[in-house]
Amino acid sequence: MIKKYIILDTETTGTGDFDRIIQLGYMVLGSKEIEIHNEFFSSNVPINFAAMEVHGITPEMIEGKTACKESISYKRLLELNTPENYLIIHNAPFDIGMLEKEGFKTQMKVIDTLRVAKHIFPDEEAHRLQYFRYKMELYKEEQKEADTLGIKIKAHDAIGDVLVLKLFLSKLKEIILNQFPGENPVEKMVDLTATPILIKSFNFGKYKGKTLQEVALSDAGYLRWMLTNMENLDDDMRYSINTILGI
Structure with missing residues (x-):
């Protein structure tokens, strides 16, 4: 069976526990023709203004649309949801x-x-997709790609971001081939996705800008306090503190 690569993005009513998907965009690569899905959905949850400011989706744009679970794009995604396929997302947990x-x-x-x-x-x-869009000059390539695929470019639009992500993915594969010669770049990306990230410095709190190594030498007790008392401590930060402290 031919492996398929699903590059996906969503837009939502917000980022809270009760927010829902109002746009689903994805491309399916792996066969001769690229399959493209882009649908808007109705939602019982109002779109909050902060989300609207980012993606520009207004209540009028989703009025009368089908619910996500009843849509063609969602049902197709269920068909593609098999262990031999790859789901590719920027900030996948969200x-x-x-x-x-x-x-x-x-x-x-x-x-x-x-x-x-x-x-x-x-x-x-920064590691945001739009940051790399400019840093890697992907914007210079995206119009040609969009014309080929029949996609309209719009920042923070699900299918627009998928197009940028497709270009970014190609760059990542090239870099991984150079950094990890002899390894399959796609499987290496799966592996890196599951591998804890060693954080070097604080970007928050009283030690913002300090490296974890510096804090370990000057105030190791604070790092131990973080491990014990901060229930919502990021998994990568927890891993990094444990590594620095040799736990």
Whole structure:
């Protein structure tokens, strides 16, 4: 069976526990022709203004649309949801979490390009998709790609971001081939997605800008306090503190 690569993005009513998907965009690669899905959905949850500011989807645009679970694109995604296929997302936990609210449980191998980027560009000042769109000059290539695929480019639009992610993925594969010669770049990205990230410095709190190594030498007790008392401590930060402290 031919492996398929599903590059996906969602737009939502917001980022809270009760928010839902109102746009699903994805491309399916792996066969001669690229399959493209882009649908808007109705929702019982109002679109909050902060979300509207980002993606520009207004209540009028989704009025009368089908619900996500009843849509053609969602049903097709269920058909593609098999272990030999790959689901590729920038910041995968968010979109997968939103899909789970619609009853979707991924069986695919997951590539989170955000985590991959954090591994291979550890000193980059940001890892957002739009940041790399400009840093890697993807914007110079995207119009030709959009014309070929019949896609309208719009920042923070699900299918527009999928197009940028397709270009970014190609760059990541080239870099991984150079950094990890002899390894399958796609499988390496799956591996990096599941590998903890070693964080070098604080970007929050009283030690913002300090490296974990510096804090370990000057105030190791604070790092131990974080491990014990911060219930919502990021998994990567927890891993990094444990590594620095030799736990």
